Amino acid sequence: MNTTTIGxxxxxxxxxxxxxxxxxxxxxxxxxxxSKEKEAALIATGASLPSDRQRPPALGASxxxxxxxxxxxxxxTIVVIMISDDQAIRDIFDGENGLLSAATSGKLIINMSxxxxxxxxxxxARCQKQGNQYLDAPVSGxxxxxxxxxxxVMVGGNASAFEQAxxxxxxxxxxxIRIGDHGAGNTAKLAINLLLSFHAQxxxxxxxxxxxxxxxxxxxxxxxxxxAMANVFGKIKGDAILSENYKPAFALKHIAKDLRLARAEGWxxxxxxxxxxxxxxxxxxxxxxxxxxxxxxxxx
Ligand code: NAP
Numbered sequence: 001m002n003t004t005t006i007g008x009x010x011x012x013x014x015x016x017x018x019x020x021x022x023x024x025x026x027x028x029x030x031x032x033x034x035s036k037e038k039e040a041a042l043i044a045t046g047a048s049l050p051s052d053r054q055r056p057p058a059l060g061a062s063x064x065x066x067x068x069x070x071x072x073x074x075x076x077t078i079v080v081i082m083i084s085d086d087q088a089i090r091d092i093f094d095g096e097n098g099l100l101s102a103a104t105s106g107k108l109i110i111n112m113s114x115x116x117x118x119x120x121x122x123x124x125a126r127c128q129k130q131g132n133q134y135l136d137a138p139v140s141g142x143x144x145x146x147x148x149x150x151x152x153v154m155v156g157g158n159a160s161a162f163e164q165a166x167x168x169x170x171x172x173x174x175x176x177i178r179i180g181d182h183g184a185g186n187t188a189k190l191a192i193n194l195l196l197s198f199h200a201q202x203x204x205x206x207x208x209x210x211x212x213x214x215x216x217x218x219x220x221x222x223x224x225x226x227x228a229m230a231n232v233f234g235k236i237k238g239d240a241i242l243s244e245n246y247k248p249a250f251a252l253k254h255i256a257k258d259l260r261l262a263r264a265e266g267w268x269x270x271x272x273x274x275x276x277x278x279x280x281x282x283x284x285x286x287x288x289x290x291x292x293x294x295x296x297x298x299x300x
Contacts, residue, residue: 001026001166002025002026002027002028002167003028004028004077004078004168004215005027005028005029005030005076005077005078006022006027006028006029006076006077006078006079006080007029007030007031007032007066007072007073007075007076007078007079007080008022008029008030008031008032008063008079008080008082008169009031009033009069009072009080009082009083009092010033010081010083010113011031011038011039011041011042011144012038012082012083012084013140013143013248013249013251014082014112014139014143014146015033015082015083016038016041016042017143017146017147018080018112018146018151018172019031019042019063019080019279020042020045020046020147021079021147021149021171021172021256022168022172023046023062023063023144024072024139024187025163025171029063029064030063030064030065030066030072030075030076031043031063031064031065031066031072032066032067032068032069032072032239033190034091037182038063038067039063039065042063043062043063043064043065044062046062050150052247065239065297067097068096068097068098069092069093069095069097069098069099069102069263070097070098070099070101070102071097071102072099073102073104073107073109074102077107077108078107078108078109078111078165078168079099079108079110079114080107080111080168081110081111081112082113083103083113084113084257085113085114085250085257086115086116086119086255088113089111089113089115089119089123090119091261093123093126098125099184100127100130103128103130104132105130105132106130106132107129107132107133108132108133108134108135108161108164108165108170109123109127109132109133109134109135110134110135110137110165110168111123111134111135111136111137112137112138112153113130113138114138114186114189114190114193114254114258114261115136115138115186116155116186116261116264116265117136117156117182117183117184117186117187117190117265118136118183120136120156120182120183120185120186121182121183124136124157124182124183127245131192131220132159133158133160133161133164134157134158134161134182134184135155135156135157135161135162135165135182136155136157136182136183136184136185136186137153137154137155137157137165137169137185137186138153138154138185138186138189139151139152139153139154139157139172139173139189140152140154140189140192142185142236142249142250143249143250144249146172149171149172149173149174150173150174151172151173151174152173152174152175152177153169153172153173153176153177153183154177154179154185154188154189154192155169155176155177155178155179155184155185156178156179156180156181156182156183156184156185156186156187157178157181157182157185158181158190158215159178161277162178173192176290183235187265189258190258190261190262190265190267192249192264193255193258193262194258194259194267194272194275195260196233196291197255197258197259197275197279197291198271198275199231199233199234200230200237200255200273200291200292200294201235201275201278201279201294201298203224203233203234203237203238203241203292204241204292204294204299205298205300206220206224207220207221207238207241207295208295208298208299217241217242218242221234221238221241221242224238225238229236233238235279236249237290237291237292240290240292241292244291245290246286246290246292246293246296247289247290248289248290248291249290250290250291251287251288251289251290251291252279252282252283252286252287252288252289252290252291252293252294253283253287253288254280254285255279255291256279256280256283257271259275259276259279259280260276260280262276264277267269278294278297278298279294281297282294282296284300285297
């Protein structure tokens with residue numbers, strides 16, 4: 001039984017299965033989500049380990065709910081944040097009853113959201129001023145990997161905070177790696193997501209090319225998934241294309257956001273520029289669907 005109380009902020013597609021992993025590992029968990037119905041759903045479900053048969057499921061107790069981020073940080077030793085974007089981070093730290101308003105010290109705040117390196121540096125400094133530690137720890141992998149504790153976690157921040165965070169992060173990821181100082185995890189994540197956007201757009205374009213020239217989508221995807229270029233992403237998204245299932249595991253609006261973040265870092269190379277434009281154009285219509293709905297944008 002773990003005794004470190006975790007304060008978990010953000011129960012979206014990723015945050016919910018990640019929080020469930022920590023519950024299943026026996027951590028006491030206090031949750032905060034902006035919209036309360038997601039908290040109620042997690043409290044009703046409790047811990048679960050969908051496809052990990054190594055340990056018994058539902059080891060942990062039900063989580064409890066904190067009414068505000070300030071009350072959550074008071075109750076927790078480690079706070080983990082998994083929310084959308086830079087604005088959401090500002091709201092959680094600086095909003096009414098935000099994390100910083102609690103004026104606590106001695107806490108560790110781990111921000112696993114995909115956000116800019118700049119906002120991590122800013123809040124790392126402001127946390128330190130209060131006597132708290134901050135790590136940026138974004139993840140690679142999607143809902144399935146989150147459920148199975150198979151994420152890749154890339155961390156920015158100081159070594160002592162990393163050491164304290166490692167047992168918690170190991171429950172979530174198959175690889176937990178410290179990249180460098182504050183913001184370095186975010187930079188690594190933007191690099192991975194540049195490549196992810198190229199993969200998604202490339203898979204969509206190649207599938208559409210095959211289909212337009214008389215090669216059935218299922219045949220093309222079977223060839224691809226058995227080729228030297230096969231990868232987990234192609235398998236999952238190939239199945240989604242064939243079943244026309246665009247329910248978001250990773251919402252298109254999030255990759256559009258990540259491409260804006262990479263551009264804000266001054267990156268505008270040929271593929272990055274093309275992917276940036278394609279996903280910005282797609283976001284108004286397909287932002288709430290999965291990333292692979294980029295296929296619908298291209299086939300128009
Ligand atoms: P999601 O399902 O869209 O959930 C977003 C979460 O952020 C919700 O809990 C939402 O609260 C909260 N939120 C948004 N704006 C907020 C605000 N202003 N104040 C407070 N809370 C706010 O997103 P997700 O897919 O879980 O992704 C979360 C993060 O992980 C993103 O940065 C994303 O880029 C990254 N990521 C996602 C994946 C993936 O495959 N999905 C993979 C790797 C990384 P409400 O419920 O109230 O809206």
